[in-house]
Amino acid sequence: MCFWPALDGSFVSDDRNAIVANAYVVGPLEPATIFTEFSAGWWGVARDEGAGYRPLVTLSFALNHALSGLAPRSYHAVNLALHGLVSWLVFLVAVRLGTSRPGALLAATVFCALPIHTEAVAWVVGRAELLTAAAAGAMLVCLIDYRRRGQLAAVSGAAALFVLGLFSKENAVTMLAAPLLLTIALPTRPFERRRDLVATAALAVGLLVYLGVRALAGPLLPSVAGDQLDNPLAVVELPARIAGAASVLGRYLQLTVWPWPLSVDYSYDALGIGAGFRGDPYGAAAVVACVALATAAWRTRSSDPAVTFGLLMAAATYSIVSNSVVLIGTIMGERLFYLPTFGLCVAAAPALARLEQRAGRKGLALVAVVALAWVVVDHARARAWRSPVALFEAATAVYPRSARAHMELGSAYGAMNRQDEAIEAFRAATAIKPDYAAAWYNLGNFHARRQQFDDALAAYDQAVTHAPRLTRAWHNLALVHRQRGRPQQAVAAAERASELSPADLGVWILLADLLLAEGRYAEAVPAYDEALELGATAATRINRGVAMQRLAGCDAALPDYLAALEAAPGHRTALANAVGCLQADGRIDEARALVERAEVATRHDGR
Secondary structure, three states, X not given: OXXXXXXXXOOOOHHHHHHHOOHHHHXXXXXXXXXXXXXXXXXXXXXXXXXXXXXXXXXXXXXXHHHHOOOHHHHHHHHHHHHHHHHHHHHHHHHHOOOOHHHHHHHHHHHHHOHHHHHHXXXXXXXXXXXXXXXXXXXXXXXXXXXXXXXXXXXXXXXXXXXHHHHHOHHHHHHHHHHXXXXXXXXXXXXXXXXXXXXXXXXXXXXXXXXXXXXXXOOOOOOOOOOOOOOHHHHOOHHHHHHHHHHHHHHHHHHHHOOOOOOOOOOOOOXXXXXXXXXXXXXXXXXXXXXXXXXXXXXXXXXXXXXXXXXXXXXXXXXXXXXXXXXXOOOOOHHHHHHHHHHHHHHHHHHHHHHHHHHOHHHHHHHHHHHHXXXXXXXXXXXXXXXXXXXXXXXXXXXXXOHHHHHHXXXXXXXXXXXXXXXXXHHHHHHHOXXXXXXXXXXXXXXXXXXXXXXXXXXXXXXXXXXXXXXXXXXXXXXXXXXXXXXXXXXXXHHHHHHHOOOOHHHHHHHHHHHHHXXXXXXXXXXXXXXXXXXXXXXXXXXXXXXXXXXXXXXXXXXXXXXXXXXXXXXXXXXXXXXXXXXXXOOHHHHHHHHXXXXXXXXXXXX
């Protein structure tokens, strides 16, 4: 009921990279390959993070695709089911930590309805958070059962679930601390302490299994360069970083209880956190909240273990996404608070149980009113995922200083052929962040499509100035220079693109064709050779023949024309060039035979 409108959502933003354009999802179903190779589609080739390793999530997408193709509704349905599962696990964990069933049920209801969870549920790539939380919650159930009963199956299950959580997302590693947190929160006898040690060892073995499999796919710790756009905290001095991280925590806590304003994007410069930042009311509120929660955890360590454990779990799972311990790829994202709120709701369960006991129906009515208010927000937020335009119009309305939100909105407008609005959105992005190369590149593309070549050149120049390794911008810059009759500049841009992407077939074909048009035949031939090595078509072979003919005559060009005919029998240009060369050499019979073979080939092909 909370997130029903999400079923009608489409694939938006990272969904298109991780699912629609991901060969591991839309190609043949190969689970072994998914687990032993990084998935280049997760964030797209232009993002700094590069390839991603979340194989269990990718496998779930691949299974979705095997069952229903690219129908978004089935993917959203799986997310809804997973959120229901995680909510049920909140109930199970709270009960096992000593909370009454009514209190645990209320805590699970609160977790289910929290609007801050909309992003994780409605955004298909949020499945990484859902699967991680499901594995973590089930792991906790097994760990608590093991420390009470000592069953080997329970601790083995916990280790297996821990591995599944890691295969879903890296932040599951914080659950390695779960046995220690149980030791702190629960009354512990000597045999239980030993079981917690055994459980820690079992989880450590699970971590080694994960690392071993991940090592087959690529580096264990891929480098993530600091990026002002997605995470301004990555490029500021330590004091500003800590103050900014505190402000972000304050915003998470506020949005958990008072869900406004929610947004899919908090990147530069939505929050105004960056160089010179010293603090704001959100940071102060976070400090006060942390002191209050720490005090509550200490005071209830004997009476209400669910409070102590839940708060410790929330702190542990938040630590890795807080940008205070390690830097991550984003400053803030509502989906990143999904697992911490699992702990917070478990911690709230005893208080909700007392509310139910002391206030009776009035207490339940109060919870019901709050939950229904949240459901209204859930519905409104879930509807934003119905299209990329709706999602990023909402984001720019909430945070008009978000450069990425404007850039994504421009791309969404472009896909709808709303070109004027797309150009304005890209301009807004570059106004906020003048060195935003991707926005300049996209702006150049739209100007080029409208044949506004001077504006396109200016935009592409800005793109390559701020991102000198952006091959696509160099490629398109060469095309526009050619269109404007500037062959030398076109060749220079294409040469730069070939240096940056030596395995890009299109770049080599463009460079070779430009050199051919300029009469630089000796340089064009090796460029065509590079293209042919990468699998170019018969047309490229013909153009190489033209360059060779201009350099050394028909004898040098004929092998290329004949090779083109082998690849494409009956190709008119290849045939005409080959016959012309044979006739020029007086090889009339060979020319006639070649024409006859071509006629046979074309009749055979039905042409």
